[in-house]
Amino acid sequence: MLRRTLLGAISALALLSASGIASAQEKYDIALISKGFQHQFWQAVKAGADKAAVDLGVTVTFEGPESETQVDRQMDMLAAALSRKPDAIGFAALDSQAATPLLQQAKDAGIPIIAFDSGVDSDIPLTTATTDNVAAAALAADVMAELIGGEGKVAVVAHDQTSRTGIDRVDGFVNRLKEAYPKIEVVSVQYGGGDQLQSTEITKSILLANPDLKGIFGANEGSAIGVANGKQELGSKIVVIGFDSGAAQKGMITSGIMNGAITQNPVGIGYQTVQAAVSALKGETLPPIIDTGFFYYDAKNMADPEIAAVLYD
Protein backbone atom coordinates (compact mmCIF):
# COMPACT_ATOMS: atom_id res chain seq x y z
CA MET A 1 0.00 0.00 0.00
CA LEU A 2 2.80 2.30 0.92
CA ARG A 3 4.71 1.51 -2.15
CA ARG A 4 1.66 2.26 -4.23
CA THR A 5 1.33 5.70 -2.63
CA LEU A 6 4.96 6.44 -3.32
CA LEU A 7 4.71 5.26 -6.89
CA GLY A 8 1.53 7.24 -7.39
CA ALA A 9 3.17 10.42 -6.24
CA ILE A 10 6.17 9.83 -8.43
CA SER A 11 4.20 8.99 -11.56
CA ALA A 12 2.02 12.07 -11.08
CA LEU A 13 5.22 14.04 -11.06
CA ALA A 14 6.44 12.24 -14.17
CA LEU A 15 3.22 13.05 -16.04
CA LEU A 16 3.60 16.66 -15.07
CA SER A 17 7.12 16.87 -16.42
CA ALA A 18 6.52 14.68 -19.46
CA SER A 19 3.85 17.10 -20.66
CA GLY A 20 6.35 19.89 -20.19
CA ILE A 21 8.81 18.10 -22.42
CA ALA A 22 6.33 17.36 -25.19
CA SER A 23 5.51 21.02 -25.70
CA ALA A 24 9.18 21.97 -25.68
CA GLN A 25 10.33 19.62 -28.38
CA GLU A 26 10.68 21.98 -31.30
CA LYS A 27 12.07 24.94 -29.38
CA TYR A 28 15.71 25.50 -28.55
CA ASP A 29 16.44 24.27 -25.02
CA ILE A 30 18.86 26.54 -23.15
CA ALA A 31 20.15 25.77 -19.64
CA LEU A 32 21.44 28.64 -17.53
CA ILE A 33 23.61 27.74 -14.54
CA SER A 34 24.13 30.81 -12.40
CA LYS A 35 26.13 31.59 -9.27
CA GLY A 36 23.08 31.93 -7.08
CA PHE A 37 19.34 31.61 -7.04
CA GLN A 38 17.49 33.25 -4.15
CA HIS A 39 19.43 36.50 -4.09
CA GLN A 40 17.55 39.41 -5.70
CA PHE A 41 20.37 40.09 -8.14
CA TRP A 42 20.10 36.55 -9.56
CA GLN A 43 16.33 36.65 -9.60
CA ALA A 44 16.66 39.77 -11.76
CA VAL A 45 19.03 37.89 -14.10
CA LYS A 46 16.46 35.06 -14.23
CA ALA A 47 13.67 37.54 -15.03
CA GLY A 48 15.71 38.82 -17.98
CA ALA A 49 16.37 35.27 -19.21
CA ASP A 50 12.67 34.37 -18.92
CA LYS A 51 11.73 37.47 -20.89
CA ALA A 52 14.17 36.56 -23.65
CA ALA A 53 12.74 33.03 -23.70
CA VAL A 54 9.28 34.44 -24.44
CA ASP A 55 10.53 37.01 -26.98
CA LEU A 56 12.70 34.55 -28.90
CA GLY A 57 10.48 31.50 -28.54
CA VAL A 58 12.97 29.26 -26.72
CA THR A 59 12.85 27.22 -23.52
CA VAL A 60 15.10 28.41 -20.71
CA THR A 61 15.85 26.80 -17.35
CA PHE A 62 17.65 28.73 -14.64
CA GLU A 63 19.44 27.13 -11.71
CA GLY A 64 22.03 28.16 -9.18
CA PRO A 65 23.35 26.94 -5.83
CA GLU A 66 21.91 28.24 -2.57
CA SER A 67 25.03 30.21 -1.78
CA GLU A 68 27.98 31.42 -3.81
CA THR A 69 30.29 29.11 -1.85
CA GLN A 70 28.78 25.81 -3.02
CA VAL A 71 31.13 25.14 -5.92
CA ASP A 72 30.49 21.38 -5.97
CA ARG A 73 26.72 21.84 -6.07
CA GLN A 74 27.18 24.06 -9.10
CA MET A 75 29.22 21.29 -10.74
CA ASP A 76 26.38 18.81 -10.10
CA MET A 77 23.97 21.25 -11.75
CA LEU A 78 26.24 21.67 -14.75
CA ALA A 79 26.67 17.88 -15.05
CA ALA A 80 22.90 17.32 -14.93
CA ALA A 81 22.39 20.10 -17.50
CA LEU A 82 24.90 18.38 -19.80
CA SER A 83 23.09 15.04 -19.46
CA ARG A 84 19.87 16.78 -20.50
CA LYS A 85 21.58 17.53 -23.83
CA PRO A 86 20.41 21.14 -24.13
CA ASP A 87 21.06 23.08 -27.32
CA ALA A 88 23.16 25.66 -25.46
CA ILE A 89 24.36 26.42 -21.94
CA GLY A 90 24.76 29.76 -20.18
CA PHE A 91 27.23 29.57 -17.30
CA ALA A 92 28.47 31.93 -14.58
CA ALA A 93 31.36 30.11 -12.89
CA LEU A 94 31.85 30.20 -9.13
CA ASP A 95 35.30 28.72 -9.73
CA SER A 96 36.58 28.56 -13.30
CA GLN A 97 39.12 25.87 -12.59
CA ALA A 98 36.67 23.44 -11.03
CA ALA A 99 34.42 23.77 -14.08
CA THR A 100 37.10 23.09 -16.70
CA PRO A 101 36.55 19.30 -17.11
CA LEU A 102 32.78 19.73 -17.54
CA LEU A 103 33.17 22.66 -19.94
CA GLN A 104 35.51 20.54 -22.03
CA GLN A 105 32.86 17.82 -22.02
CA ALA A 106 30.30 20.35 -23.30
CA LYS A 107 32.66 21.49 -26.01
CA ASP A 108 33.30 17.88 -27.10
CA ALA A 109 29.54 17.32 -27.25
CA GLY A 110 29.21 20.38 -29.48
CA ILE A 111 27.08 22.35 -26.98
CA PRO A 112 27.87 26.08 -27.24
CA ILE A 113 28.64 27.78 -23.92
CA ILE A 114 27.86 31.43 -23.21
CA ALA A 115 29.49 32.86 -20.09
CA PHE A 116 27.64 35.50 -18.10
CA ASP A 117 28.18 37.84 -15.16
CA SER A 118 31.82 37.50 -14.15
CA GLY A 119 32.56 35.06 -16.93
CA VAL A 120 34.72 31.96 -17.05
CA ASP A 121 38.50 31.98 -17.15
CA SER A 122 38.71 29.72 -20.21
CA ASP A 123 38.60 29.99 -24.00
CA ILE A 124 35.68 27.55 -24.30
CA PRO A 125 32.81 30.08 -23.89
CA LEU A 126 31.93 31.78 -27.17
CA THR A 127 31.27 35.11 -25.49
CA THR A 128 30.69 36.69 -22.09
CA ALA A 129 27.62 38.77 -21.29
CA THR A 130 28.75 41.06 -18.51
CA THR A 131 28.90 44.57 -17.17
CA ASP A 132 31.76 46.67 -18.57
CA ASN A 133 33.03 47.59 -15.12
CA VAL A 134 35.69 49.97 -16.44
CA ALA A 135 33.09 52.01 -18.31
CA ALA A 136 30.64 51.83 -15.41
CA ALA A 137 33.24 53.23 -13.00
CA ALA A 138 34.16 55.90 -15.55
CA LEU A 139 30.52 57.02 -15.47
CA ALA A 140 30.85 57.26 -11.66
CA ALA A 141 33.90 59.49 -12.22
CA ASP A 142 31.95 61.77 -14.58
CA VAL A 143 29.10 62.14 -12.10
CA MET A 144 31.55 62.75 -9.25
CA ALA A 145 33.32 65.49 -11.26
CA GLU A 146 30.03 67.16 -12.02
CA LEU A 147 28.82 67.08 -8.41
CA ILE A 148 32.04 68.49 -6.91
CA GLY A 149 32.40 71.18 -9.59
CA GLY A 150 35.30 69.73 -11.56
CA GLU A 151 38.07 70.24 -9.02
CA GLY A 152 39.33 69.09 -5.63
CA LYS A 153 40.35 65.92 -3.82
CA VAL A 154 38.52 62.61 -3.98
CA ALA A 155 39.11 59.06 -2.72
CA VAL A 156 38.03 55.49 -3.53
CA VAL A 157 36.97 52.75 -1.12
CA ALA A 158 36.87 49.43 -3.01
CA HIS A 159 36.22 45.81 -2.06
CA ASP A 160 39.49 44.15 -3.05
CA GLN A 161 42.53 44.43 -5.28
CA THR A 162 42.47 40.90 -6.69
CA SER A 163 38.99 40.32 -8.10
CA ARG A 164 38.24 41.37 -11.67
CA THR A 165 35.48 43.75 -10.57
CA GLY A 166 37.70 45.32 -7.93
CA ILE A 167 40.52 46.00 -10.37
CA ASP A 168 38.27 47.21 -13.20
CA ARG A 169 36.19 49.59 -11.09
CA VAL A 170 39.17 51.26 -9.43
CA ASP A 171 41.04 51.59 -12.74
CA GLY A 172 37.95 52.84 -14.57
CA PHE A 173 37.29 55.53 -11.98
CA VAL A 174 40.87 56.70 -11.44
CA ASN A 175 41.88 56.67 -15.11
CA ARG A 176 38.80 58.57 -16.22
CA LEU A 177 39.51 61.33 -13.69
CA LYS A 178 43.14 61.46 -14.77
CA GLU A 179 42.23 61.78 -18.46
CA ALA A 180 39.25 64.11 -18.36
CA TYR A 181 39.49 66.09 -15.13
CA PRO A 182 43.08 67.24 -14.48
CA LYS A 183 41.98 69.46 -11.58
CA ILE A 184 40.65 66.50 -9.58
CA GLU A 185 43.18 64.59 -7.48
CA VAL A 186 42.64 61.05 -6.20
CA VAL A 187 44.32 61.21 -2.79
CA SER A 188 43.63 57.67 -1.61
CA VAL A 189 42.47 54.25 -2.88
CA GLN A 190 41.76 51.82 -0.06
CA TYR A 191 40.29 48.34 0.24
CA GLY A 192 37.77 47.19 2.85
CA GLY A 193 36.96 43.71 1.55
CA GLY A 194 33.41 44.82 0.77
CA ASP A 195 32.78 44.72 4.52
CA GLN A 196 30.54 47.56 5.71
CA LEU A 197 32.20 48.04 9.08
CA GLN A 198 35.74 47.91 7.75
CA SER A 199 34.81 50.32 4.95
CA THR A 200 33.30 52.66 7.54
CA GLU A 201 36.56 52.74 9.51
CA ILE A 202 38.60 53.31 6.35
CA THR A 203 36.30 56.15 5.30
CA LYS A 204 36.62 57.85 8.68
CA SER A 205 40.40 57.68 8.57
CA ILE A 206 40.44 59.11 5.03
CA LEU A 207 38.11 61.94 6.08
CA LEU A 208 40.15 62.75 9.17
CA ALA A 209 43.38 62.76 7.18
CA ASN A 210 41.92 64.93 4.38
CA PRO A 211 39.55 67.54 5.83
CA ASP A 212 39.25 69.22 2.42
CA LEU A 213 38.11 66.01 0.68
CA LYS A 214 35.15 66.53 -1.65
CA GLY A 215 33.95 63.06 -2.49
CA ILE A 216 34.36 59.28 -2.17
CA PHE A 217 33.43 56.50 -4.60
CA GLY A 218 32.38 53.22 -2.95
CA ALA A 219 33.07 50.52 -5.52
CA ASN A 220 30.57 47.85 -4.46
CA GLU A 221 27.49 47.54 -2.28
CA GLY A 222 29.30 46.90 1.01
CA SER A 223 31.96 49.54 0.37
CA ALA A 224 29.37 52.15 -0.59
CA ILE A 225 27.30 51.56 2.54
CA GLY A 226 30.48 51.76 4.62
CA VAL A 227 31.44 55.09 3.02
CA ALA A 228 27.98 56.52 3.69
CA ASN A 229 28.10 55.31 7.31
CA GLY A 230 31.53 56.91 7.80
CA LYS A 231 30.28 60.18 6.34
CA GLN A 232 27.29 60.13 8.67
CA GLU A 233 29.29 59.26 11.81
CA LEU A 234 31.64 62.22 11.24
CA GLY A 235 28.84 64.55 10.11
CA SER A 236 30.73 65.21 6.88
CA LYS A 237 29.20 66.83 3.79
CA ILE A 238 31.18 65.02 1.05
CA VAL A 239 29.69 63.62 -2.16
CA VAL A 240 29.22 59.84 -2.06
CA ILE A 241 28.75 57.71 -5.20
CA GLY A 242 27.97 54.04 -4.67
CA PHE A 243 27.68 50.88 -6.77
CA ASP A 244 24.86 48.32 -7.23
CA SER A 245 21.66 48.60 -5.22
CA GLY A 246 20.10 46.73 -2.28
CA ALA A 247 17.57 48.04 0.24
CA ALA A 248 20.17 49.76 2.46
CA GLN A 249 21.86 51.64 -0.35
CA LYS A 250 18.56 52.66 -1.93
CA GLY A 251 17.41 53.99 1.46
CA MET A 252 20.60 56.04 1.81
CA ILE A 253 20.10 57.53 -1.64
CA THR A 254 16.48 58.43 -0.84
CA SER A 255 17.52 60.09 2.42
CA GLY A 256 20.37 61.95 0.73
CA ILE A 257 23.31 60.48 2.67
CA MET A 258 24.46 59.06 -0.64
CA ASN A 259 24.18 61.16 -3.80
CA GLY A 260 23.59 58.27 -6.14
CA ALA A 261 25.04 55.02 -7.42
CA ILE A 262 25.89 53.05 -10.54
CA THR A 263 23.71 50.02 -11.09
CA GLN A 264 24.46 47.07 -13.29
CA ASN A 265 21.71 45.66 -15.44
CA PRO A 266 21.04 42.12 -14.16
CA VAL A 267 17.90 41.86 -16.27
CA GLY A 268 20.02 42.71 -19.32
CA ILE A 269 22.63 40.11 -18.34
CA GLY A 270 19.98 37.38 -18.37
CA TYR A 271 18.32 38.63 -21.55
CA GLN A 272 21.51 39.00 -23.55
CA THR A 273 22.88 35.63 -22.41
CA VAL A 274 19.87 33.88 -23.90
CA GLN A 275 20.00 36.09 -26.98
CA ALA A 276 23.69 35.26 -27.50
CA ALA A 277 22.94 31.54 -27.13
CA VAL A 278 20.28 31.76 -29.82
CA SER A 279 22.64 33.71 -32.10
CA ALA A 280 25.31 31.05 -31.59
CA LEU A 281 22.83 28.30 -32.47
CA LYS A 282 21.94 30.15 -35.67
CA GLY A 283 25.62 30.20 -36.56
CA GLU A 284 26.13 33.93 -36.11
CA THR A 285 29.50 35.17 -34.91
CA LEU A 286 29.59 36.78 -31.50
CA PRO A 287 31.83 39.52 -30.09
CA PRO A 288 34.15 38.30 -27.30
CA ILE A 289 32.36 40.52 -24.76
CA ILE A 290 28.73 41.62 -24.72
CA ASP A 291 28.30 44.76 -22.62
CA THR A 292 25.00 44.39 -20.83
CA GLY A 293 24.87 48.02 -19.80
CA PHE A 294 24.70 50.07 -16.60
CA PHE A 295 22.95 53.19 -15.31
CA TYR A 296 23.51 56.02 -12.87
CA TYR A 297 20.60 56.46 -10.52
CA ASP A 298 19.78 58.92 -7.74
CA ALA A 299 16.77 60.02 -5.71
CA LYS A 300 15.31 61.79 -8.74
CA ASN A 301 15.20 58.92 -11.26
CA MET A 302 15.00 55.92 -8.91
CA ALA A 303 11.28 55.46 -9.56
CA ASP A 304 11.59 55.61 -13.38
CA PRO A 305 10.41 52.27 -14.77
CA GLU A 306 13.68 51.72 -16.68
CA ILE A 307 15.76 52.19 -13.52
CA ALA A 308 13.38 50.57 -11.04
CA ALA A 309 13.43 47.41 -13.18
CA VAL A 310 17.16 46.89 -12.70
CA LEU A 311 17.37 47.80 -9.00
CA TYR A 312 16.98 45.08 -6.40
CA ASP A 313 16.43 45.07 -2.65
Added chain:
Amino acid sequence: MTDITAPATKSGVRISGAFHRLLAFSGLIALVVVFSIASPNFMQTQNVLAILQATSVNGVLAIAATLVIITGGIDLSVGTLMTFCAVITGVVLTNLGMPLPIGILASILAGTFCGLISGSIIAKLKVPPFIATLGMMLILKGLSLVVSGTKPIYFNDTPGFNQIALGSAVGSIFPSVPVPNGVLILFLVAAIAAFVLSKTALGRYTFALGSNEEAVRLSGVNVDRWKIAVYATAGGICGVAGLLIASRLNSAQPALGQGYELDAIAAVVIGGTSLSGGRGTVVGTLIGALIISVLANGLRILSVAQEWQTVVTGSIIILAVYADILRRRTL
Protein backbone atom coordinates in the same frame (compact mmCIF):
# COMPACT_ATOMS: atom_id res chain seq x y z
CA MET B 1 21.48 12.01 29.50
CA THR B 2 19.89 12.42 26.10
CA ASP B 3 19.81 8.71 25.50
CA ILE B 4 17.78 7.59 28.49
CA THR B 5 14.56 8.05 26.54
CA ALA B 6 15.65 5.58 23.87
CA PRO B 7 12.47 4.01 22.50
CA ALA B 8 11.32 0.72 23.91
CA THR B 9 10.47 -0.73 20.52
CA LYS B 10 13.90 -2.07 19.88
CA SER B 11 13.00 -5.69 19.40
CA GLY B 12 13.29 -7.26 15.97
CA VAL B 13 16.11 -4.96 14.90
CA ARG B 14 17.27 -7.30 12.13
CA ILE B 15 13.89 -7.87 10.49
CA SER B 16 12.78 -4.24 10.57
CA GLY B 17 16.13 -3.04 9.26
CA ALA B 18 15.93 -5.40 6.31
CA PHE B 19 12.33 -4.45 5.61
CA HIS B 20 13.09 -0.77 5.60
CA ARG B 21 16.06 -1.25 3.37
CA LEU B 22 13.79 -3.05 0.96
CA LEU B 23 11.33 -0.18 1.08
CA ALA B 24 13.99 2.47 0.52
CA PHE B 25 15.51 0.36 -2.22
CA SER B 26 12.21 -0.07 -4.05
CA GLY B 27 11.72 3.69 -3.74
CA LEU B 28 15.09 4.21 -5.42
CA ILE B 29 14.22 1.74 -8.18
CA ALA B 30 10.84 3.42 -8.68
CA LEU B 31 12.52 6.81 -9.07
CA VAL B 32 15.02 5.43 -11.57
CA VAL B 33 12.27 3.74 -13.60
CA VAL B 34 10.09 6.85 -13.67
CA PHE B 35 12.93 9.15 -14.69
CA SER B 36 14.10 6.69 -17.36
CA ILE B 37 10.62 6.63 -18.89
CA ALA B 38 10.23 10.40 -18.63
CA SER B 39 13.54 11.24 -20.30
CA PRO B 40 15.74 9.25 -22.68
CA ASN B 41 18.71 11.24 -21.38
CA PHE B 42 18.43 9.92 -17.83
CA MET B 43 19.67 6.34 -18.24
CA GLN B 44 22.83 7.27 -20.18
CA THR B 45 26.22 6.08 -18.93
CA GLN B 46 27.46 9.64 -18.63
CA ASN B 47 24.46 10.68 -16.56
CA VAL B 48 24.58 7.63 -14.28
CA LEU B 49 28.23 8.43 -13.64
CA ALA B 50 27.29 12.06 -12.93
CA ILE B 51 24.73 10.87 -10.36
CA LEU B 52 27.27 8.59 -8.67
CA GLN B 53 29.83 11.41 -8.69
CA ALA B 54 27.29 13.73 -7.07
CA THR B 55 26.58 11.06 -4.43
CA SER B 56 30.17 10.45 -3.44
CA VAL B 57 30.74 13.38 -1.06
CA ASN B 58 27.27 13.36 0.50
CA GLY B 59 27.40 9.57 0.76
CA VAL B 60 30.66 9.58 2.71
CA LEU B 61 29.40 12.36 5.00
CA ALA B 62 26.17 10.44 5.53
CA ILE B 63 28.09 7.31 6.55
CA ALA B 64 29.94 9.38 9.16
CA ALA B 65 26.61 10.75 10.38
CA THR B 66 25.12 7.23 10.46
CA LEU B 67 27.65 6.01 13.03
CA VAL B 68 26.94 8.94 15.32
CA ILE B 69 23.16 8.79 14.89
CA ILE B 70 23.09 5.06 15.75
CA THR B 71 24.58 5.96 19.15
CA GLY B 72 21.58 8.25 19.66
CA GLY B 73 23.71 11.33 19.08
CA ILE B 74 23.90 13.76 16.18
CA ASP B 75 26.80 15.38 14.35
CA LEU B 76 26.05 18.79 12.85
CA SER B 77 29.72 19.44 12.15
CA VAL B 78 30.25 16.90 9.34
CA GLY B 79 30.00 19.52 6.56
CA THR B 80 32.36 22.11 7.97
CA LEU B 81 34.69 19.40 9.29
CA MET B 82 34.96 18.13 5.71
CA THR B 83 35.91 21.64 4.60
CA PHE B 84 38.40 22.02 7.42
CA CYS B 85 40.10 18.75 6.41
CA ALA B 86 40.21 19.91 2.78
CA VAL B 87 41.84 23.17 3.87
CA ILE B 88 44.40 21.29 5.98
CA THR B 89 45.26 19.17 2.94
CA GLY B 90 45.63 22.38 0.93
CA VAL B 91 48.02 23.83 3.49
CA VAL B 92 50.09 20.63 3.66
CA LEU B 93 50.29 20.05 -0.11
CA THR B 94 50.26 23.54 -1.62
CA ASN B 95 51.56 25.88 1.08
CA LEU B 96 54.12 23.47 2.58
CA GLY B 97 54.81 21.53 -0.63
CA MET B 98 54.69 18.09 1.04
CA PRO B 99 54.17 14.89 -0.99
CA LEU B 100 50.66 13.62 -1.77
CA PRO B 101 50.47 10.73 0.77
CA ILE B 102 51.19 13.14 3.63
CA GLY B 103 48.38 15.40 2.43
CA ILE B 104 45.97 12.45 2.42
CA LEU B 105 47.08 11.37 5.88
CA ALA B 106 46.79 14.95 7.19
CA SER B 107 43.17 15.19 6.11
CA ILE B 108 42.13 11.95 7.79
CA LEU B 109 44.12 12.71 10.95
CA ALA B 110 42.67 16.23 11.18
CA GLY B 111 39.19 14.75 10.89
CA THR B 112 39.86 12.08 13.50
CA PHE B 113 41.34 14.64 15.88
CA CYS B 114 38.35 17.00 15.58
CA GLY B 115 35.98 14.05 16.06
CA LEU B 116 37.96 13.12 19.17
CA ILE B 117 37.42 16.62 20.54
CA SER B 118 33.68 16.61 19.78
CA GLY B 119 33.38 13.16 21.35
CA SER B 120 35.27 14.24 24.46
CA ILE B 121 33.10 17.33 24.89
CA ILE B 122 30.00 15.13 24.66
CA ALA B 123 31.21 12.20 26.78
CA LYS B 124 33.32 13.95 29.41
CA LEU B 125 31.78 17.42 29.71
CA LYS B 126 28.24 16.02 29.21
CA VAL B 127 27.36 18.71 26.67
CA PRO B 128 24.43 17.43 24.55
CA PRO B 129 25.62 16.24 21.10
CA PHE B 130 23.38 18.75 19.29
CA ILE B 131 25.02 21.68 21.09
CA ALA B 132 28.57 20.31 21.11
CA THR B 133 28.59 19.64 17.37
CA LEU B 134 26.71 22.87 16.60
CA GLY B 135 29.55 24.69 18.34
CA MET B 136 32.09 22.56 16.53
CA MET B 137 30.39 23.31 13.21
CA LEU B 138 30.86 27.06 13.75
CA ILE B 139 34.39 26.71 15.14
CA LEU B 140 35.50 24.69 12.12
CA LYS B 141 33.75 27.03 9.71
CA GLY B 142 35.71 29.91 11.20
CA LEU B 143 38.99 28.02 11.41
CA SER B 144 38.75 26.98 7.75
CA LEU B 145 38.57 30.65 6.80
CA VAL B 146 41.37 31.60 9.18
CA VAL B 147 43.77 28.84 8.10
CA SER B 148 43.16 29.41 4.38
CA GLY B 149 43.27 33.21 4.61
CA THR B 150 39.64 33.20 3.29
CA LYS B 151 40.82 32.29 -0.20
CA PRO B 152 40.55 28.95 -2.04
CA ILE B 153 43.76 26.91 -2.00
CA TYR B 154 44.45 25.37 -5.42
CA PHE B 155 46.26 22.08 -5.98
CA ASN B 156 47.93 22.98 -9.27
CA ASP B 157 51.35 22.03 -7.85
CA THR B 158 50.17 18.50 -7.00
CA PRO B 159 49.35 17.11 -10.46
CA GLY B 160 47.92 13.77 -9.30
CA PHE B 161 45.59 15.28 -6.73
CA ASN B 162 42.46 15.60 -8.86
CA GLN B 163 42.76 11.92 -9.78
CA ILE B 164 41.62 10.95 -6.26
CA ALA B 165 38.03 11.80 -7.15
CA LEU B 166 38.02 12.39 -10.90
CA GLY B 167 40.43 9.76 -12.21
CA SER B 168 39.11 6.34 -13.07
CA ALA B 169 40.95 3.15 -12.20
CA VAL B 170 37.98 1.17 -13.48
CA GLY B 171 38.02 3.11 -16.74
CA SER B 172 41.64 2.17 -17.40
CA ILE B 173 40.58 -1.50 -17.40
CA PHE B 174 37.04 -1.18 -18.84
CA PRO B 175 37.10 2.01 -20.97
CA SER B 176 33.34 1.92 -21.56
CA VAL B 177 32.46 2.37 -17.85
CA PRO B 178 34.78 5.07 -16.49
CA VAL B 179 33.48 4.97 -12.90
CA PRO B 180 35.25 7.84 -11.11
CA ASN B 181 37.58 6.86 -8.26
CA GLY B 182 35.53 9.02 -5.92
CA VAL B 183 32.66 6.56 -6.30
CA LEU B 184 34.96 3.59 -5.57
CA ILE B 185 36.14 5.39 -2.45
CA LEU B 186 32.52 5.88 -1.36
CA PHE B 187 31.83 2.14 -1.74
CA LEU B 188 35.09 1.30 0.02
CA VAL B 189 34.22 3.53 2.98
CA ALA B 190 30.73 2.00 3.04
CA ALA B 191 32.13 -1.53 3.06
CA ILE B 192 34.55 -0.77 5.87
CA ALA B 193 31.89 1.03 7.92
CA ALA B 194 29.44 -1.85 7.42
CA PHE B 195 32.11 -4.31 8.53
CA VAL B 196 32.97 -2.25 11.62
CA LEU B 197 29.30 -1.95 12.58
CA SER B 198 28.49 -5.65 12.22
CA LYS B 199 31.70 -7.45 13.14
CA THR B 200 33.68 -5.41 15.67
CA ALA B 201 33.38 -4.39 19.30
CA LEU B 202 33.15 -0.75 18.22
CA GLY B 203 30.12 -1.63 16.11
CA ARG B 204 28.42 -3.58 18.90
CA TYR B 205 28.89 -0.73 21.36
CA THR B 206 27.68 1.81 18.77
CA PHE B 207 24.30 0.02 18.67
CA ALA B 208 24.31 -0.66 22.42
CA LEU B 209 24.88 3.04 23.25
CA GLY B 210 21.90 3.98 21.09
CA SER B 211 19.62 1.29 22.50
CA ASN B 212 20.26 1.74 26.18
CA GLU B 213 23.31 3.65 27.29
CA GLU B 214 22.51 3.24 30.99
CA ALA B 215 22.42 -0.55 30.70
CA VAL B 216 25.77 -0.53 28.94
CA ARG B 217 27.22 1.68 31.66
CA LEU B 218 25.81 -0.51 34.45
CA SER B 219 27.32 -3.60 32.89
CA GLY B 220 30.73 -2.08 33.57
CA VAL B 221 31.65 -0.87 30.07
CA ASN B 222 33.67 2.33 29.71
CA VAL B 223 30.89 4.16 27.86
CA ASP B 224 32.80 7.42 27.47
CA ARG B 225 35.71 5.76 25.70
CA TRP B 226 33.51 4.03 23.12
CA LYS B 227 31.47 7.16 22.52
CA ILE B 228 34.61 9.19 21.86
CA ALA B 229 35.84 6.42 19.55
CA VAL B 230 32.63 6.62 17.50
CA TYR B 231 32.89 10.41 17.05
CA ALA B 232 36.59 10.11 16.18
CA THR B 233 35.83 7.43 13.55
CA ALA B 234 33.11 9.63 12.09
CA GLY B 235 35.61 12.50 12.02
CA GLY B 236 38.14 10.39 10.14
CA ILE B 237 35.45 9.55 7.56
CA CYS B 238 34.76 13.30 7.18
CA GLY B 239 38.47 13.61 6.40
CA VAL B 240 37.94 11.23 3.46
CA ALA B 241 35.02 13.42 2.31
CA GLY B 242 37.33 16.43 2.55
CA LEU B 243 39.81 14.75 0.22
CA LEU B 244 37.04 13.85 -2.22
CA ILE B 245 35.60 17.35 -2.48
CA ALA B 246 39.01 19.04 -2.65
CA SER B 247 40.12 16.64 -5.36
CA ARG B 248 36.93 17.10 -7.35
CA LEU B 249 37.22 20.90 -7.29
CA ASN B 250 41.04 20.80 -7.48
CA SER B 251 40.87 23.32 -4.66
CA ALA B 252 39.98 23.64 -0.98
CA GLN B 253 37.03 26.07 -0.89
CA PRO B 254 37.06 27.42 2.68
CA ALA B 255 33.57 28.96 2.74
CA LEU B 256 31.80 25.81 1.61
CA GLY B 257 30.33 23.17 3.94
CA GLN B 258 27.60 24.65 6.08
CA GLY B 259 24.27 23.09 5.15
CA TYR B 260 25.88 19.89 3.90
CA GLU B 261 25.18 18.23 7.28
CA LEU B 262 21.46 18.49 6.58
CA ASP B 263 21.76 16.60 3.29
CA ALA B 264 23.84 13.97 5.07
CA ILE B 265 21.28 13.59 7.87
CA ALA B 266 18.47 13.44 5.30
CA ALA B 267 20.23 10.55 3.55
CA VAL B 268 20.63 8.75 6.89
CA VAL B 269 16.97 9.17 7.78
CA ILE B 270 15.65 8.17 4.34
CA GLY B 271 17.86 5.10 4.66
CA GLY B 272 15.95 4.00 7.75
CA THR B 273 18.35 4.90 10.55
CA SER B 274 16.40 6.02 13.59
CA LEU B 275 17.22 9.48 14.93
CA SER B 276 16.55 8.15 18.43
CA GLY B 277 19.40 5.70 18.03
CA GLY B 278 20.00 1.98 18.26
CA ARG B 279 18.95 1.16 14.71
CA GLY B 280 20.46 1.78 11.30
CA THR B 281 22.51 0.42 8.44
CA VAL B 282 25.23 1.71 6.14
CA VAL B 283 23.53 0.17 3.10
CA GLY B 284 20.33 2.04 3.96
CA THR B 285 22.28 5.30 4.18
CA LEU B 286 23.92 4.62 0.83
CA ILE B 287 20.48 4.11 -0.71
CA GLY B 288 19.24 7.27 1.01
CA ALA B 289 22.13 9.28 -0.45
CA LEU B 290 21.44 7.81 -3.90
CA ILE B 291 17.75 8.71 -3.64
CA ILE B 292 18.69 12.34 -2.92
CA SER B 293 21.05 12.62 -5.89
CA VAL B 294 18.79 10.68 -8.28
CA LEU B 295 15.95 13.05 -7.35
CA ALA B 296 18.07 16.16 -7.83
CA ASN B 297 19.53 14.95 -11.12
CA GLY B 298 16.27 13.58 -12.53
CA LEU B 299 14.29 16.71 -11.74
CA ARG B 300 17.00 18.80 -13.40
CA ILE B 301 17.00 16.62 -16.51
CA LEU B 302 13.23 17.02 -16.71
CA SER B 303 13.72 20.82 -16.48
CA VAL B 304 11.57 21.07 -13.34
CA ALA B 305 11.91 24.60 -11.92
CA GLN B 306 14.37 24.83 -9.04
CA GLU B 307 11.74 26.06 -6.56
CA TRP B 308 9.74 22.88 -7.18
CA GLN B 309 12.78 20.62 -6.99
CA THR B 310 13.20 21.59 -3.34
CA VAL B 311 9.51 21.08 -2.63
CA VAL B 312 9.63 17.57 -4.10
CA THR B 313 12.81 16.64 -2.22
CA GLY B 314 11.29 17.81 1.06
CA SER B 315 8.12 15.82 0.42
CA ILE B 316 10.08 12.65 -0.33
CA ILE B 317 11.98 12.96 2.97
CA ILE B 318 8.74 13.24 4.94
CA LEU B 319 7.18 10.41 2.93
CA ALA B 320 10.15 8.13 3.60
CA VAL B 321 10.07 8.71 7.34
CA TYR B 322 6.28 8.42 7.48
CA ALA B 323 6.54 5.06 5.72
CA ASP B 324 8.96 4.02 8.47
CA ILE B 325 6.53 5.07 11.21
CA LEU B 326 3.64 3.18 9.58
CA ARG B 327 5.78 0.10 9.30
CA ARG B 328 6.68 0.22 12.97
CA ARG B 329 3.03 0.53 13.95
CA THR B 330 2.10 -2.56 11.98
CA LEU B 331 4.86 -4.71 13.47
